[in-house]
Amino acid sequence: MKNPTARIIVPAGADRELWLAERGEGVTASNAWRIARAGLKARRTIAEEKMNGSRFRGTAATRAGSAREAALLDEAAERLQSVVANDALWAAADNDLHRATPDGFGWDGDGRLAVVEVKSHEHGWEHDGIPIEHYAQLQFQIRVMGADFGLYGFEVRDEDDQPPTDGATWIVVERDEEMIAWLTERADDFIAWRDAGCPDVDDLPDEVAAALEEWVPRKLVLTVAVDAEKTANAALKKAIAKLPHAARFGAVGMGKSGGFQLSVSESVAIDEAAWAAADPDGHARAEQLRVDLAFAEAAAKRKHPKTTRRTTLNFQEA
Structure with missing residues (x-):
């Protein structure tokens, strides 16, 4: 059975001020994506938050989500051989300033180490997969802990703020070596920039x-x-x-x-109100077909994803 390669920086149950201070000292999984994509202005904001502490103290929604962690970790234990809940702050074996606090970690039947991240969302949450910032958080946790893969679970609470009766949605996330390398590089670059006094100009290749x-x-x-x-x-x-x-x-x-030449183009769409009034049964059948198609396409997108990338170059003021 593979154990985490990381070491504990702040143990579970330690003083919160110490925990926040040590988080601020390094790059944590929860802000790795933000740091990786940050321009100069955003970097300054992040550096200030790390120095002075974030002003965010949580909301009723985030507190409700945190209260569900234990139950979600119990669900995770049904999908792994064993799961250990975690409140400690860990540091990567090869870089003390790369840090993470996964919600838990555990092992599969082959003894492979997994980090576990769980999310409980308010009613109305529309993502049916892993948002990119959560995916990056999980990859940085995998990197810090020396894990083989990640287990991501999320639930969407109903209008009465109750969890779903059929349990959370669980997604196995394999190591993404390219993203891990990029997040690691950007984390190191941020740390070097901060240690250099937060200069106004980046050290760019010639x-x-x-x-x-x-x-x-x-x-x-x-x-x-x-x-x-x-x-x-x-x-x-x-x-x-x-x-x-x-x-x-x-x-x-x-x-x-x-x-000049001003052109006018026309498009024709369905008058939904007129259709529903003239043929309510036919309109209702079409609406149900639309719903069925949307669910089928959403399921197919999860099962057969195809990623397309494009680049956009934006100007940033010095």
């Missing part, structure tokens, strides 16, 4: 720095031009709208500096 210096002035000029064009565009559309029949058929015209 090629990136050179390309950035070429892009920034052009982006600034373009931003000003785009904003000015939006204002002029709106004024021109307002003026064209006063022309006869422009609202339905559009308009075209030429001036000394250039011309």
Whole structure:
């Protein structure tokens, strides 16, 4: 049976002020995703929170969720050979500042070590899987504890704030080595930046720095031009709208500096109210088919996910 490779920094039951101070000293699983994606302004906010303590003290909803942890861990124990509840703060064996407080950890039938993370959500929670920030939290916990995989469980309480009668939803999460490497790299980068006094400029690779210096002035000029064009565009559309029949058929015209062509496109949709009034039974059957299709597609998305990635480059003020 594999044991955690991490060591305990703050034991369960320790003074809360000590626990908060030690959490603030390092990068924890709960803020690893936020830190990894943070720009300079967000980094400063995080560094201030770690130095002075977060202002967040919990809400009735988060307290209700915390009260459900023990019951959810009991459910987790039905899916693993054994589960140990955890309140201790752990540090990774190879980096004392990489830290985590998983809700629990346990072992499967093959002796593989699992971290367990449970969530209890208010009525109205719409995710049917693992939000990316929770996935990242679990991966950083796996990294800190030296675990083989993670077990993620969540429930959505009903309108009366009662847990679901059929129990929580449980998802086995395998190690994502690429995300672990990225979270680790970004955590180390944040720690180095903080230790250097939170400088205003990142230590970028030469090629990136050179390309950035070429892009920034052009982006600034373009931003000003785009904003000015939006204002002029709106004024021109307002003026064209006063022309006869422009609202339905559009308009075209030429001036000394250039011309315009305003096009109008139409789309046809179902008048749901008219359909329901004319054929209530047929409309009701169609509505049920829509619901059935939505459930089928949601189940298929969980079972046969296909990830598509795209990149977006945004400007950040210095």
